[in-house]
Amino acid sequence: MSDFAIGKESTEFKKGLQAGISIGIGYFPIALTFGLLAKTSGLSIYESVLMSMIVFAGASQYISLSLLAYGTGIVEIVLTTFIVNIRHFLMSTSLNEKCEDDHLGNKMLYSFGITDETFSVVATREGTATTGFMFGVNLLAYSSWVIFTGIGHLIGASLPQTLQESMGVALYAMFIGLLVPSLKKSVKVLFLASLAAIFNTIFTIGGIMAQGWAIVTSTILSAVMIELIEVIKARHWGVKHEK
Amino acid sequence: MGLVTYIPRMLPFVLFKGLELPPFIQGVLKNVPYATLGALIFPAIIFLQKDDIWYGIAGAAAAFGAAFLGANVIVVVLGSITVLALYSYFL
Numbered sequence: 293m294s295d296f297a298i299g300k301e302s303t304e305f306k307k308g309l310q311a312g313i314s315i316g317i318g319y320f321p322i323a324l325t326f327g328l329l330a331k332t333s334g335l336s337i338y339e340s341v342l343m344s345m346i347v348f349a350g351a352s353q354y355i356s357l358s359l360l361a362y363g364t365g366i367v368e369i370v371l372t373t374f375i376v377n378i379r380h381f382l383m384s385t386s387l388n389e390k391c392e393d394d395h396l397g398n399k400m401l402y403s404f405g406i407t408d409e410t411f412s413v414v415a416t417r418e419g420t421a422t423t424g425f426m427f428g429v430n431l432l433a434y435s436s437w438v439i440f441t442g443i444g445h446l447i448g449a450s451l452p453q454t455l456q457e458s459m460g461v462a463l464y465a466m467f468i469g470l471l472v473p474s475l476k477k478s479v480k481v482l483f484l485a486s487l488a489a490i491f492n493t494i495f496t497i498g499g500i501m502a503q504g505w506a507i508v509t510s511t512i513l514s515a516v517m518i519e520l521i522e523v524i525k526a527r528h529w530g531v532k533h534e535k
Numbered sequence: 536m537g538l539v540t541y542i543p544r545m546l547p548f549v550l551f552k553g554l555e556l557p558p559f560i561q562g563v564l565k566n567v568p569y570a571t572l573g574a575l576i577f578p579a580i581i582f583l584q585k586d587d588i589w590y591g592i593a594g595a596a597a598a599f600g601a602a603f604l605g606a607n608v609i610v611v612v613l614g615s616i617t618v619l620a621l622y623s624y625f626l
Contacts, residue, residue, distance in 0.1 A: 313609055314608045314609050314611075314612045317609070317612055317613070318612065343536070346536070347536045347537050347540050349540045352536065352540060356536065369536065370536055370539055373536050373539050373540060374539035374543075377539065377540045377543050377544075378543055379571075380540075380543040381543035381544075381546065381547060382567060382571075383544075383567070383571065384543065384544050384545070384546070385547040385551060385564060385567075386564045386565075386567040387547075388547050388548050388551050388552075389556070389561060389564050389565070391548075393553075396548070396549065396552060399548040399549075399552075400545055400548060400549070403544045403545040403548050404541055404544060404545065406544045408571075408575055411568070411571070412568065412571070412572055412575070415567075415568035415571075416568055416569075416572075454620060454623045454624065455620065457583075457584065457590075457619070457623060458594075458616050458617075458619035458620040458622075458623065459616055460583055461580070461583060461591075461594040461615050461616060461619050462612050462615075462616060464575075464576055464579065464583075464595070464598070465594065465597075465598035465611050465612045465614075465615040465616070466608055466611070466612050467572050467575050467576050468576060468580075468595065468599055468602050468611065469598060469601070469602045469607075469608035469611030469612065470572065470608060471569065471572040471576070471602075472602035472603055473602070473605075474569060475569075476603070480566075480569075481569045484566050484569040484570045484573065485572055485573030486573060487570070487573070488569075488570035488571070488572075488573035488574040489573035489574060489576065489577035489578075490577075491574070492573070492574040492577060492578065493577055493578040496578055497578060506574075507571070507574045507575065510570070510573075510574040511567055511570040511571045512563075512570075514566070514570040514573065514574075515563045515564075515566035515567050515570045516563055518566055518570075519562045519563045519566055522562065523559065523562075
């Protein structure tokens with residue numbers, strides 16, 4: 293019986309690794325460039341790889357390089373990093389509802405690997421997310437990020453410009469590839485995504501708030517507004533649309 | 536830096552462990568993934584290249600097209616990379 297349980301867990305882990313492949317592809321050009329920029333900013337290969345291993349957050353690492361170059365103090369770098377990553381609090385709260393019940397230790401371990409990309413892959417998957425699946429997705433994403441940071445620093449050159457630019461679409465294409473199947477099935481998903489997209493576009497282009505806050509605010513506004521509409525509709529018509 | 540990226544990721548799992556949230560909050564949390572995806576895609580994808588918004592629009596159209604036809608996520612990713620590589624090569 294326990295053999296069976298272990299077997300199930302390992303196929304879930306493999307499924308996670310497979311689902312993580314598109315993240316691995318998407319991280320490749322970004323991590324490579326980070327390694328290269330870290331080198332030109334004067335960080336050693338150990339410092340660069342260590343930063344990717346410990347911080348594991350693309351945008352924050354790029355920002356910290358430019359802040360280091362400006363000679364910004366450590367407090368401001370840490371504060372900026374915190375603000376940029378505050379959205380992960382919302383993502384983890386949402387995932388906590390979706391992940392299977394398990395030891396807190398396991399959850400605290402795999403939560404380290406939650407990024408915009410791993411969150412999107414897990415959250416759009418049907419059914420409960422198992423611990424094995426979480427570890428699979430996160431491990432593949434993490435390995436790609438750390439290994440290609442090192443390679444970027446080591447070879448000290450980026451990809452040919454055309455390829456580098458076109459690979460920049462990878463993560464957005466992945467987000468679209470994850471969103472569209474649900475969007476085809478449910479009008480609610482279409483409204484949720486469109487409303488958040490419109491809010492975020494207004495906030496970003498209008499320069500109303502920094503990007504870290506813009507994504508969180510647009511997400512919450514859209515998620516709450518659509519849920520309110522559902523509740524009001526249910527009260528009026530006496531029907532509750534369960535997804 | 537590592538601590539401030541880890542805390543927002545980890546804290547909800549500890550805070551809300553075994554806690555039954557009100558149905559409305561649960562509903563909102565179920566909405567979060569799709570709203571997040573909308574905000575992660577737009578407007579960022581449009582501004583992939585600051586001086587040529589058609590580049591981003593072409594990439595987005597390729598990804599939407601492939602995904603709508605039911606292509607696997609990896610195919611969607613590789614397909615839009617290819618479309619944009621061709622775009623810069625020919626235009």
